[in-house]
Amino acid sequence: MEIRDLYDVNKNLTGKTFVKGEQVPNGYYYLIVAIILENSKGDFLIQKRVLRKGGKWALTAGHPKSGENSFMGLCSEASEELGVDISKDNPKLVDTWINNDQIFDIYYLKKDIEIDDIVIQEEEVDGVRYASRDEINDMYSRGEFHENHFILFNKCLDKLGR
DSSP, X not given: OOEEEXXXXXXXXXXXXXXXXXXXXXXXXXXXXXXXXXXXXXXXXEEEXXXXXXXXXXXXXXXXXXXXXXXXXXXXXXXXXXXXXXXXXXXXXXXXXXXXXXXXXXXXXXOOOOGGGOOOOTTTEEEEEEEOHHHHHHHHHTTXXXXXXXXXXXXXXXXXXO
């Protein structure tokens, strides 16, 4: 049973929690963190979700557990899903986006991560690869890239002036 913190519309902790899978009470929000990892060649590290999670390509993302702030949750997700430590790399919080009962914090980090160094969490991730922005656009147009992650990806790059 995973317990998550609830926030108000201004991303302030409310002191209330809910259990993953339960309905979020009206007027409350839960946090989702995502990161765009770009290498020095200008390609982006993406991951393919396992079939039970939709089977589409996406950013590295997840839900901080109760007691974790946005940054801590982001570091936990990168470590759990990819076996990558980004805690000392200073990823930049680029934007916060609210959609329904979700608050998305989107981060950006330029870092060369070797595919061979990645240890995927097989319960969550089916594979990883690097892709250009054009390739990600094509994947989305073919229905192969997760819609919310595609929106976050483009919002973040637009915000960065790219």
